[in-house]
Amino acid sequence: MVKRQSVESELRERILRGDLTPGDRLPEVQLAEELGTTRFAVRSALQALEARKLVERTPNAGVVVARLDHDRLQEIYDVLELLEGLAARLAAQKSTPADWAELQELFAEGGGLDEAAEGGDIDVFLAAIDRYRDTVIELADQSFLAEMLVGVRDQSHLLRRRILMTPGRMQESLAEHRMVIDALVRGDAEGAEQLKRHNMQTARKRLSRYRDFLV
Template sequence: MKHQDVEVELRERVLRGDLAPGTRLREIQLAAELGTTRNAVRSALLALESKKLVERVPNVGAVVARLDADRLQEIYDVLELLEGLAARLAAQKSTPADWAQLQELFGEDGGLDEAAENGDLDVFLAAIDQYRDTAIALADHAFLSETLAGIHDQAHLIRRRILMTPGRMTESLTEHRMVIDALVRGDAEGAEQLKRHNMQTARKRLSRYRDFLV
């Protein structure tokens, strides 16, 4: 396995929750498991450390980074503003046709109601990611895109956990449908406020289920 592939594999395991926070990451064991060199594993762990997915613990070594509640609140403070801005800019710069795929995905026949009812987290997260990627692309703002990319992995981790709390997927689905409706109408202010509301309700979940989430 190539160096870049090792990083991608370990990153995906962390983001999926296959490697829980605090899990020790032993270079020799991972190299044998992945069929690569210890050097490749070390390079991958350093890259993931720079993304705040891995941390170094004295006398232990590399472990999957633990979630810190205060830092997560800070991340959501920033996400609320930036994702709200992305929605506003996207509404200003797009046409209704640009949202057709998301309208179908988040519509009644898109399968997300069933995913929410069945707790199909991966399907639901993929839809949220598709909304996010589309909004950022249509916002057409390089610095905003770069800034959000810098906290994408940390945001993904906590979004996954928040969506596991009771009723959150259904709540989030309703909120995203409202955001998409505003985007289709070209209602920039409405889209921004609705997206910020979506982030605010997620942050309330973060506070309410703090012990479970971190």
């Protein structure tokens, strides 16, 4: 009976999907009956989510979905840039060109992503980037880095969508990812790392520029 874990992942998904927004309260009893489980299981799950910094707890008062803080997000992007760069570098080192066939096809010109970028179809675009992420993490083959990346990404996840909504970001991101993937296919570890880091830097700049809209 893995109740805690299922409750934890359910709540995590709701937070990441934006179903629960920052500041929303998470009362234990209400969640318990809503999820058809006990208060105990919910409590354990909330403790785990607190350790992941997805929720904040104020003693005897309650738990709320973690609020986004601009300065902290900037700091998160500093770290994320390094981790994403490392993942790209390792993936380039450990892979062969054939490993990238699917991803290459997905991102190829005429593959529909240009239209998605123009049309503002964020979900299609996000799905493509998720495929990039999954592939890189799998090929980088480092469990510790993977755990780390998941944790840091989770904390900045709500921003991803909003950054993509800033004018021209999808086209910009698409072009950058194509360059990254080219380097990965070539097995150019240094290039892949630098290009991915550059991709994160341009995202970070948007975070500063559109600060008022984003946070």
